[in-house]
Amino acid sequence: MERIVVIGANHAGTAAINTILDNYKDKEVTIFDSNNNISFLGCGMALWIGNQITSPDGLFYCSKEIFEQKGAKVYLETIVYHVDFEKKVVFATGKDGQSYQQPYDKLIIASGSLPISPNIEGTDLANVQFVKLYQNAKEVIEKLHESMIRNVVVVGAGYIGVELAEAFNRIGKKVTLIDNMSTCLSGYYDREFTDIMSKNLESHGIKLAYEETVTSLKGNGKVEKVVTDKNEYAADMVVLGIGFKPNSQLGKDNLKLFKNGAYLVDRHQQTSIPDVYAIGDCATVFDNSIQATNYIALATNAVRSGIVAAHNACGTPLESIGVQGSNGICIWNLKMVSTGISLEKAKKLGYDAAAADYEDTQKPAFIQHDNYKVKIRIVYDKKTRIVLGAQMCSEYDISMAIHMFSLAIQEQVTIDRLKLTDIFFLPHFNKPYNYFTMAALQAE
Numbered sequence: 001m002e003r004i005v006v007i008g009a010n011h012a013g014t015a016a017i018n019t020i021l022d023n024y025k026d027k028e029v030t031i032f033d034s035n036n037n038i039s040f041l042g043c044g045m046a047l048w049i050g051n052q053i054t055s056p057d058g059l060f061y062c063s064k065e066i067f068e069q070k071g072a073k074v075y076l077e078t079i080v081y082h083v084d085f086e087k088k089v090v091f092a093t094g095k096d097g098q099s100y101q102q103p104y105d106k107l108i109i110a111s112g113s114l115p116i117s118p119n120i121e122g123t124d125l126a127n128v129q130f131v132k133l134y135q136n137a138k139e140v141i142e143k144l145h146e147s148m149i150r151n152v153v154v155v156g157a158g159y160i161g162v163e164l165a166e167a168f169n170r171i172g173k174k175v176t177l178i179d180n181m182s183t184c185l186s187g188y189y190d191r192e193f194t195d196i197m198s199k200n201l202e203s204h205g206i207k208l209a210y211e212e213t214v215t216s217l218k219g220n221g222k223v224e225k226v227v228t229d230k231n232e233y234a235a236d237m238v239v240l241g242i243g244f245k246p247n248s249q250l251g252k253d254n255l256k257l258f259k260n261g262a263y264l265v266d267r268h269q270q271t272s273i274p275d276v277y278a279i280g281d282c283a284t285v286f287d288n289s290i291q292a293t294n295y296i297a298l299a300t301n302a303v304r305s306g307i308v309a310a311h312n313a314c315g316t317p318l319e320s321i322g323v324q325g326s327n328g329i330c331i332w333n334l335k336m337v338s339t340g341i342s343l344e345k346a347k348k349l350g351y352d353a354a355a356a357d358y359e360d361t362q363k364p365a366f367i368q369h370d371n372y373k374v375k376i377r378i379v380y381d382k383k384t385r386i387v388l389g390a391q392m393c394s395e396y397d398i399s400m401a402i403h404m405f406s407l408a409i410q411e412q413v414t415i416d417r418l419k420l421t422d423i424f425f426l427p428h429f430n431k432p433y434n435y436f437t438m439a440a441l442q443a444e
């Protein structure tokens, strides 16, 4: 029986494992994960902290028992500390001290990512929190309940930071949100969009501290203040959300790496060593918007890469179609979604790029309820006319619309093709002069 070993059983690992166990009954699957739980949806963390859901129970969608029922051997709380890529053996140690030497025919590494820790004084003080695991969220919530925490400083106004700033504000904390860039969500949207989010955050009482670099965290055992290059902020808790780095410790000396340390994989999720696959946040993706290898840490990418690796490891060739980094956020009903790259990013990357913008209501004016403004931007390459990105925001649920642009980027569609794309009309939903069409028609 062919032996497949999977290291890491969160979103990427779970997708790979389920694909193998559901489709290839003749494989012997052994799973190691250092955590005591699997499949925790980090996206629920802000909802849980902000009391928008009553319990974290629904944030897990798989378990050790499910894998075992399907025939896998599962070792949780067991750290893989070494892989002998020549002899094809994985070495692990359990929390109980038990050691394992597990040979493999195929290895799938799904060791994920780690939160980036800023290189500053004071990160070891109590109440300085990283937010990645279920345990992190639980600890934050316990501290919020138990102690006198009034001032929360969130460092990093990316997706985690903005979502958590809302969550802390919802439960009555005084929140300061710091980012070293001049706006929030700068990795995903242009300023015309992020300004709307900043206004949204400010109008709910969140103090924004952009273009400030944290230089140290001060306190006496517990954190008391955050010092930046421009200001000082009182802090009973500090949450660090300044991005993820790939966790590629196990293969860093043997496998080829991307510039940020992620395992470099091909379209089959295969690493530079045959029979070794890497998936999810520890691996690269092929980014269709820039037509190049990239690093984009998202659960959606993790799941798809897991499925691809599983089929390839089991002998069914399957190529990834690449990703566009499609993403979304909803903060006090302000919904923002984007795919591909922003205009600013496109220009930084050297594209001769332009944006086609439009603003309208979702439905005709005679529909007087649930009819919200929508703002859309399509970014395209002026030379090739190919769509590079799209951004949308509204209080209306426009989220599904971004998928059309995701597909357009995947298929390298030009903005001119989008101008006359067939878009249905019904006043309950939209307008005959749809804002997709109208935005595309603005293209020079």
Ligand SMILES: Cc1cc2nc3c(=O)[nH]c(=O)nc-3n(C[C@H](O)[C@H](O)[C@H](O)COP(=O)(O)OP(=O)(O)OC[C@H]3O[C@@H](n4cnc5c(N)ncnc54)[C@H](O)[C@@H]3O)c2cc1C
Residues within 6 Å of the ligand: 007, 008, 009, 010, 011, 012, 013, 032, 033, 034, 035, 038, 041, 042, 043, 044, 045, 046, 078, 079, 080, 081, 110, 111, 112, 113, 114, 131, 132, 133, 160, 247, 250, 279, 280, 281, 282, 297, 298, 299, 300, 301, 302
């Ligand atoms: C607060 C928060 C909110 C998020 N919201 C979203 C969202 O809304 N949408 C979205 O698409 N993405 C979101 N993400 C990102 C998403 O969670 C990650 O992209 C996803 O977790 C990646 O999955 P993964 O399985 O590749 O890696 P990870 O989730 O990092 O899992 C890696 C696993 O490997 C195990 N492991 C690592 N090293 C070893 C070892 N040596 N031995 C044994 N086991 C090991 C770990 O214990 C872990 O279980 C969010 C992340 C956070 C933190």
Ligand SMILES: NC(=O)C1=CN([C@@H]2O[C@H](COP(=O)(O)OP(=O)(O)OC[C@H]3O[C@@H](n4cnc5c(N)ncnc54)[C@H](O)[C@@H]3O)[C@@H](O)[C@H]2O)C=CC1
Residues within 6 Å of the ligand: 043, 118, 155, 156, 157, 158, 159, 160, 161, 163, 178, 179, 180, 181, 184, 185, 186, 187, 212, 213, 214, 241, 242, 243, 244, 296, 297, 298, 327, 328, 329
């Ligand atoms: N809704 C969603 O899809 C969500 C996705 N995620 C994903 O999880 C991953 C991690 O999320 P984040 O940590 O929020 O990363 P991020 O990349 O979204 O944001 C990091 C932010 O930190 C800022 N930053 C970097 N270094 C800094 C420093 N030294 N001081 C101050 N600010 C600094 C950056 O400018 C950026 O705004 C990302 O890939 C993200 O897309 C996370 C939460 C929700």
